[in-house]
Amino acid sequence: MSLAVPDEVGSALGTVVPSVEAAPETQSTGWRHRHLLDLDVVTWPEIELVMRTTDAMREVLGRPIPRVPALRGKSVTLLFYEASTRTRVSFEVAAKNLSADVVNIAVASSSVSKGESLVDTVRTVEALGADMLVMRHAVSGAPYLAARTFAGSVLNGGDGWHAHPTQALLDLYTMREHLPGGSVAGRKVVILGDILHSRVARSNIWALTAAGAELWLCGPATLLRGFEAWAAAGGAAGRRFTVTSSIDDALRDADVVMALRIQRERMAGGLLPSLREYTARFGLTRERLELAKSGALVMHPGPLNEGVEIAPDVASGPNSVITEQVTNGVAVRMAMLYLLAGAQAGGVASEESLR
Amino acid sequence: MTVATAPSVGEIAAELEISGAWLVDPAAGREGPADLVVREGLIEAVTWLSGGDADGIDANGVIVAPGFTDLHAHFREPGFEDAETVATGLAAAAHGGFTTVCAMPNTNPPVDEPGVLRRIEAAAGASGSPVRVLVYGAVSAQRAGERLASLGELADAGAVGFSDDGAPVHSTPLFRSALAYAGMLGVPLVDHPEDPSLTDGAEANEGLVASVLGLRGWPAAAEEAAVARDLAILAEVVRDVPTARLHLTHISTRASLALIRRAKADRLPVTCDITPHHLALTDEWLAGSRDWSWQATGNPWQAGSIVAAPYETALRVNPPLRAVDDAIACLEALADGTADAIATDHAPHTAVDKDVEFGLAANGISGIETALGLILEAVDAGRLTLLRAIGALTIGPARVLGHTQRHAFAEGNPADLIVFDRSDRWRVEASALASKGKNSPLIGCELPGRVLLTVAGGRMAYGVDEG
Amino acid sequence: MSSFGQPRLIMTADEIRRAVVRISHEIVEKQAGTEGLVLIGIQRRGVPLARRLAGAIAEHEGVEIPVGALDITFYRDDLSLIAQQPVVKGTALPFDLNGRTIVLADDVLYTGRTIRAAMDALVDFGRPQAIRLAVLVDRGHRELPIRADHVGKNVPTSREELVRVHLVEIDEEDGVDIERLEPATVGVAG
Secondary structure, eight states: OOOSSOHHHHHHHOSOOOOOSSOGGGOOOOOOOSOBSOGGGOOHHHHHHHHHHHHHHHHHHTSSSOOOOTTTTOEEEEEESSOOHHHHHHHHHHHHHTTOEEEEEEOOSOTTTTSOOHHHHHHHHHHTTOSEEEEEESSTTHHHHHHHHOSSEEEEEEETTTBOHHHHHHHHHHHHHHSTTSOOTTOEEEEESOOTTOHHHHHHHHHHHHTTOEEEEEOOGGGSTTHHHHHHHHHHTTOOEEEESOHHHHHTTOSEEEEOOOOTHHHHTTSOSOHHHHHHHHOBOHHHHTTSOTTOEEEOOSOOOBTTTBOHHHHTSTTBOHHHHHHHHHHHHHHHHHHHHHHHHTTOOTTTTOO | OOOOOOOOTTSBOOEEEEEEEEEEEGGGTEEEEEEEEEETTEEEEEEEOOGGGGTTOOTTSEEEEEOEEEEEEOOOTTTOTTTOOHHHHHHHHHHHTEEEEEEOSOSSSOSSSHHHHHHHHHHHHHHTOOSEEEEOBOSBGGGOSSSBOOHHHHHHTTOOOBOOTTSOOOOHHHHHHHHHHHHHHTOOEEEOOOOGGGOTTOOEETTHHHHHHTOOEEOHHHHHHHHHHHHHHHHHHHHHOTTOOEEEOSOOOHHHHHHHHHHHHTTOSEEEEEOHHHHHOOTHHHHTBOOOTTTOOSOHHHHTOBOSOSOOGGGOOSSOOOOHHHHHHHHHHHHHTSSOEEOOOBOOOOHHHHSSOGGGSOOOOOOTTTHHHHHHHHHHTTSSOHHHHHHHHTHHHHHHHTOOOOOTTSTTSBOOEEEEETTOOEEOOGGGOOSSOOOOTTTTOEESOEEEEEEETTEEEEEGGGO | OOBSSOOEEEEOHHHHHHHHHHHHHHHHHHHTSSTTEEEEEETTTHHHHHHHHHHHHHHHHOOOOOEEEEOOGGGOSOTTHHHHSOOOOOOBOOSOOTTOEEEEEEEEESSSHHHHHHHHHHHHHOOOSEEEEEEEEEOOOOSSSOOOSEEEEEOOOOTTEEEEEEOTTTSSSOEEEEEEBOGGGOOOOO
16 A cells, blocks of 8 residues: 655654545545444445545544544534443544534433433434434443434444444554454454453454454353354355354464453353453463463453453553554444545435444 | 125125125135025025136136134223224124134223123124124133132123133132133133243243243243143143143244144044234244245345334234244244144224334234235245135134034025235225224235125125225 | 647646746745745655755755655545545654745646645645745636645646656656547546
């Protein structure tokens, strides 16, 4: 990839300035989805487009004033049914960096028990002028209901166990940025932890299998229920991944290790004996990390339970790119808000692309 | 085929002539071209045609069958009239070709004592519909699963069986007592087999689709384990109470059907029914596929068969829509007689209860009006013969209820029949449904077999002129 | 895109070369030297143009003027373009803008919206002393009060015509052609 500016300029910056040799008119991939609900319907060229747009947004973030007017006059509403400071702030910063107006709605508890239904809330938000709706909800599938009701664009900020598409995109971006060769194709990527309840894991399965990574899922058998069958079905479709409860097999020669948060509720649900036992068998410690390739990336979607799923010295050690994930998160979300606004303006009908 | 114009709903079918239709008579084990005359609500003459008269008449056009019996429907009255009333339920039944409906007792108050039963019968009478309502009594007081309801009084008041449906009878000692007591009364116990300890918070069939969609799994074992328990208890109870009878409702898995098949081979007095949606739909519909079960591949993402948005709440039902293999097992069970009947489990819900996030939506499909259409799709695909399908909707349910089979087309009997056109496809729209429950996953689909006429007990129940 | 006729050449490679040399002299003349000058090319073809101007100034003045690239994708006022032209080409401005005299370089000046967007972008990077504009072709039809300080060639055009600049850094050869389009296909404003 050559630079369209004098090479000295680009290297002086230290950042990769994207460039495309072909004239824009010959590139057929635009972003054609009105919503971003999950990565199952996003093609690889579309993911590449998001990656390139994120590069440009990263450059914007590096400026003295990290702001562009691309979404000026647009209203973005953040509708969070699940408390989440980090994701919500990330989206808020992303929207503001694009000069959008931001409205924050934090719903304390589930819609049904407290009066206003999700459908009513979405209609109200729309009536108040929202162009885009970023939603986080505890129930899988909730954003699809919102997308049916809302005339603008819905961006899924995490629904139940199901999907967290921007997380998977920023994970992929971070991996590509730090892996030699800039690609995850053929690389061994391990997701470690409570796979069963993880929307991060599910969205990463779609993204990483599309990218051609050698994906491994590792955790206690009780937290892997159903994934062996999915792996068998996915293998048949070319989207293959491996499921194991052996942390040694999983970590051996890994290029990337992504640890997931383990929650206390899993004990109450009878799925795990204790956190202590989880840490002993599956915790990502410095010793275990040595099984992986030297220079392997350590990732975590946050928030971390240091000392439980990940040792503190690993979380802040030289392999860790966890803080980069956060920065990239803002850039990826800027890219997605930008592309969705373009799809809306370009007239992608909501019926054409409900998913 | 000609049908003389019939009077309005409730009135005697004074004069009805159907000529040159395909008559299906499961009780006689016979189907073929025939003429039929009804006078003053009674069957006057049935003439089977042959030779030249039978020319051009086949099973693809207008069909006459005995009126269907639904072993399992929820009419929501008393207590939940915003979802359905007895009157609207009966209208929906007639529209779907059903002339007898068995109403489940999970109303509010539940049918755990005769007064509520009589209320439902009164509502049926007041509706003016000639469709017959039979009422199940609850097994336990308040359907709380702790003490027996007034089973004897309910039987005396006409309860046609006992069920806590909506829920299983989880307490095994109570189940055992209920089975014995009901057997003594000569009335079947209808159990909804589910092990609730395995289905807490469950949303969708445990399998590939639930895994990908991040929905809490509903294991097949939850049904199989309950069926196994029920059959084990039945085997012991029949030694003391030879008249005990168990009916397992809405069976949905291959494993459960295997247990039932073996129990029948061992001559246990058990029967079961399967819903039309468990025959024709699969959990792949939750992912957005619209393949019938006999077309589905098991992986809608690989097959590229996803055509609709996922998480459609009209698909949330108990027991959940199962994997392809289970649906195929259901079709096989109907064909080989392991399943005695098709019952709709008609479960209307208000928009308030359904137009919410998937995990918060009520369970249930409003299915009494689309049952025939789904079954005919299976017949069209060669998965079921027409005679067997109609039998599962008529003589099968009658046998389960222990009713002496009144021969539907014997001269002198009250006319209890339906006329439908197999080649006439109709579009399922919310406005076309007579039920208050618009929670059908088939809205927008086209189904075969538009019902033209329903006559119940000699009286008009539904005719296309009424719309 | 269909056209009524073949594209017509309106500037040859030599004419482009001479225009670049002339403009490079004009830039220095207007600044009375090279002090404080910075060249910023507007993506895409403004960038090689800026580089050529810097090269020409280096030849006759012996001074290396800093060159940057500016992508105005995020400053357009028409979001529907995103779906058609999603690819972002990148901004690199590795110098301090404050107090400098910026000469923006672009291939074609048409409605002026691109230049307005470019000035919007520059304001976020700092406060220059002055901003000037050098273009290879001015084709008229301004929709905003924007004026070029340096023009390679003034070409009167109609709205049904499309002006294309080819530069060997991006295209196969140097040249500027004009093509008449069917009215319905007149598209993106420059």
